[in-house]
Amino acid sequence: xxxxxxxxxxxxxxxxxxxxxxxxxxxxxxxxxxxxxxxxxxxxxxxxxxxxxxxxxxxxxxxxxxxxxxxxxxxxxxxxxxxxxxxxxxxxxxxxxxxxxxxxxxxxxxxxxxxxxxxxxxxxxxxxxxxxxxxxxxxxxxxxxxxxxxxxxxxxxxxxxxxxxxxxxxxxxxxxxxxxxxxxxxxxxxxxxxxxxxxxxxxxxxxxxxxxxxxxxxxxxxxxxxxxxxxxxxxxxxxxxxxxxxxxxxxxxxxxxxxxxxxxxxxxxxxxx
Amino acid sequence: xxxxxxxxxxxxxxxxxxxxxxxxxxxxxxxxxxxxxxxxxxxxxxxxxxxxxxxxxxxxxxxxxxxxxxxxxxxxxxxxxxxxxxxxxxxxxxxxxxxxxxxxxxxxxxxxxxxxxxxxxxxxxxxxxxxxxxxxxxxxxxxxxxxxxxxxxxxxxxxxxxxxxxxxxxxxxxxxxxxxxxxxxxxxxxxxxxxxxxxxxxxxxxxxxxxxxxxxxxxxxxxxxxxxxxxxxxxxxxxxxxxxxxxxxxxxxxxxxxxxxxxxxxxxxxx
Numbered sequence: 001x002x003x004x005x006x007x008x009x010x011x012x013x014x015x016x017x018x019x020x021x022x023x024x025x026x027x028x029x030x031x032x033x034x035x036x037x038x039x040x041x042x043x044x045x046x047x048x049x050x051x052x053x054x055x056x057x058x059x060x061x062x063x064x065x066x067x068x069x070x071x072x073x074x075x076x077x078x079x080x081x082x083x084x085x086x087x088x089x090x091x092x093x094x095x096x097x098x099x100x101x102x103x104x105x106x107x108x109x110x111x112x113x114x115x116x117x118x119x120x121x122x123x124x125x126x127x128x129x130x131x132x133x134x135x136x137x138x139x140x141x142x143x144x145x146x147x148x149x150x151x152x153x154x155x156x157x158x159x160x161x162x163x164x165x166x167x168x169x170x171x172x173x174x175x176x177x178x179x180x181x182x183x184x185x186x187x188x189x190x191x192x193x194x195x196x197x198x199x200x201x202x203x204x205x206x207x208x209x210x211x212x213x214x215x216x217x218x219x220x221x222x223x224x225x226x227x228x229x230x231x232x233x234x235x236x237x238x239x240x241x242x243x244x245x246x247x248x249x250x251x252x253x254x255x256x257x258x259x260x261x262x263x264x265x266x267x268x269x270x271x272x273x
Numbered sequence: 274x275x276x277x278x279x280x281x282x283x284x285x286x287x288x289x290x291x292x293x294x295x296x297x298x299x300x301x302x303x304x305x306x307x308x309x310x311x312x313x314x315x316x317x318x319x320x321x322x323x324x325x326x327x328x329x330x331x332x333x334x335x336x337x338x339x340x341x342x343x344x345x346x347x348x349x350x351x352x353x354x355x356x357x358x359x360x361x362x363x364x365x366x367x368x369x370x371x372x373x374x375x376x377x378x379x380x381x382x383x384x385x386x387x388x389x390x391x392x393x394x395x396x397x398x399x400x401x402x403x404x405x406x407x408x409x410x411x412x413x414x415x416x417x418x419x420x421x422x423x424x425x426x427x428x429x430x431x432x433x434x435x436x437x438x439x440x441x442x443x444x445x446x447x448x449x450x451x452x453x454x455x456x457x458x459x460x461x462x463x464x465x466x467x468x469x470x471x472x473x474x475x476x477x478x479x480x481x482x483x484x485x486x487x488x489x490x491x492x493x494x495x496x497x498x499x500x501x502x503x504x505x506x507x508x509x510x511x512x513x514x515x516x517x518x519x520x521x522x523x524x525x526x527x528x529x530x531x532x533x534x535x536x537x538x539x540x541x542x543x544x
Contacts, residue, residue: 039363042356046416046497053421059411060425087309090302127330130526131519134402134490138504139326143319144312152310222402225493226504239406251399258398 067248074246078234078253084148085230086257088223089216092152096159097209103160104167105193110176122168129161133219137228148229155220159212166208167201174200203272210265217261221254322512329516330523337517345502347521354498355525357416357491358484361423365484366477369428373435379442390436397429401487405494416497423484423491431480438472471540478540482533489522 013021042048106112107121137154144150178196183189224232231250238246316322340346375381376389404426405419412418447464455463492500499522506515 038359042360042420045353045356046360046420048360048417048420052412052417056412060407063407063410084309087306091306091310094299094303094306126527127523130486130523130530132486132490134493135500135503135519138493138507139322142322142507143315145314145316145319147313148310149312218398218400222400225402225406235403236406239410251403255395255398259394 063244066244067251069245070248070252071243071245072249074249075253078231078250081224081231081234082253082257085220085224085232086217086261088148088152088230089155089213089220092155092220093159093209093213093216095152095156096161097163097205097212099156099160100163100167101198101205103164104171105190107164107168108171110172110174111179111189111193111197125161125164128157129165133158133216134222134226137223138226141227146227151220151223151228151230154223154228155216158219159216163208163212167205170201170204170208171197207269207272210269214258214262214265217258322510325512326516326519329513330520331516332513333517333520334513337514338521347499347517350499350502350518351521351525353416354488354492354522355485355529357419357488357496357498358423358481361420361488362427362477362481362484364420364424365427366431366473366480368424369431369435372428372432373439376432376436377439379440379444393429393432393436395429396426397433399426401426401484402490402494405491405496409494409496414495414497419488419491419496419498422496423487426487427480427484430483431476434476434479435473438469438476442468475537475540478533478536482529485526485529489526 011023013023015021103121103125107118107125109118112118112121133154136157137151140150140154140157144153174197178200179192182192182196187195220230220232221235222232224230224234225236227233231254235247235250238244238250338347341348343349372389372393376386376393378386380386381389401422405422408418408422408425412421442465446468447460450460450464488498488500489503490500492498492502493504495501499518503515503518503522506512506518
């Protein structure tokens with residue numbers, strides 16, 4: 001690598017006292033060409049076409065323009081699916097959060113000393129955690145049929161896996177003193193965990209559960225698209241019929257809901273920390 | 274000894290109100306939300322599907338997984354997904370820059386920043402999928418639409434995180450450069466860019482990680498990537514194909530998550 005560094009050498013600087021300083025080569029010399037190649041290659045792969053954008057791009061603003069003003073009279077029909085969306089998220093998050101504690105216990109390297117068992121757990125968690133929630137819902141719809149159950153289960157599964165990861169990262173940073181003290185007085189690992197570690201992580205546990213709840217409300221809004229209950233079904237239907245004023249109302253209702261939930265959640269989370 | 278322990282144990286904090294209170298709140302939430310979850314049992318072929326999917330992931334169809342020539346095979350689809358995410362992230366993070374600067378309270382007047390923040394919040398509320406549903410009606414199906422969607426939907430989150438970085442700017446450095454006689458461009462080049470660069474890069478890499486996941490679901494609306502082949506495989510009950518595609522997606526996301534984590538840790542602790 002040394003010859004490469006000498007290849008593109010910046011001008012040496014002469015300081016006031018006559019000392020010559022050789023600045024290091026900028027990392028940009030390597031990064032910029034790589035980026036340019038990557039951009040051109042990606043543009044080729046995705047069939048980048050500036051003319052489509054120039055010709056049709058304004059249509060997006062036409063659609064947004066037609067959403068304003070929203071069709072307020074449509075509001076009563078939105079309430080039902082909206083409440084359904086929120087309830088799906090509440091139950092899914094609660095179930096996922098509840099299940100994540102035992103699995104996080106089994107995936108923390110300061111509690112489980114059996115490496116094989118530990119890494120099997122973590123492997124399974126991270127394998128399925130990478131899948132987007134919509135794909136979970138899409139598969140579950142085929143297993144449990146169309147309806148809110150598939151959506152709720154998708155939310156629960158996703159929350160369970162992602163919270164497990166967040167939790168075991170927290171558990172691994174806690175103070176192990178109380179745990180060891182209680183274990184040495186004869187308690188089992190599980191008992192020691194409940195008494196000494198759970199109180200330490202409880203605040204953060206509730207905090208990440210609330211954070212997940214926020215995210216889940218947003219993603220639950222699209223689950224209806226694959227037939228897994230909630231407001232997404234209406235959204236897709238109205239977009240298909242080009243009733244953009246009603247789409248506008250749905251999006252507005254969603255905006256208000258998410259904003260209210262986020263504010264409440266943030267309030268509780270700042271109180272917790 | 275044990276008497277002391279018992280004495281201390283009796284003096285333990287009495288938090289039964291908090292315990293019962295939170296228990297009640299959770300019970301109430303469950304009671305309210307359960308009626309909305311309608312369980313109708315498994316579908317007729319539900320068990321079989323669950324089994325086939327898991328088998329498909331565990332035993333991927335190798336001929337589909339390592340076929341580099343066909344565009345319907347896994348490697349090309351993953352490449353397309355990654356390219357959509359890459360360009361979408363890049364354009365999105367450039368688009369986010371102006372919004373970030375007009376929403377930072379230490380750069381513009383407060384009322385301008387409030388308007389900017391409001392706009393960012395609105396954009397951020399909706400998942401990328403909603404933008405996808407709209408863009409598909411603008412530029413038609415294809416991976417280009419996917420990248421466009423990610424670019425626009427990424428503005429919200431990226432700009433929000435940029436603003437946090439900009440508001441943390443250390444003004445002392447700029448004042449020091451001012452005192453040593455630098456002009457405006459030099460102040461930006463040596464005072465502002467070095468402070469922002471590593472955080473901005475870190476945020477953009479993080480967004481790329483999220484966008485790979487987003488790109489994989491945008492296929493559901495026909496915006497390119499691995500999503501469409503995936504749902505059509507599931508819809509046509511080709512379970513081993515679906516499992517193979519899922520396997521490929523999992524591997525791609527894990528690799529990108531790992532790389533992104535390494536890079537961001539390096540950026541945070543210095544190269």
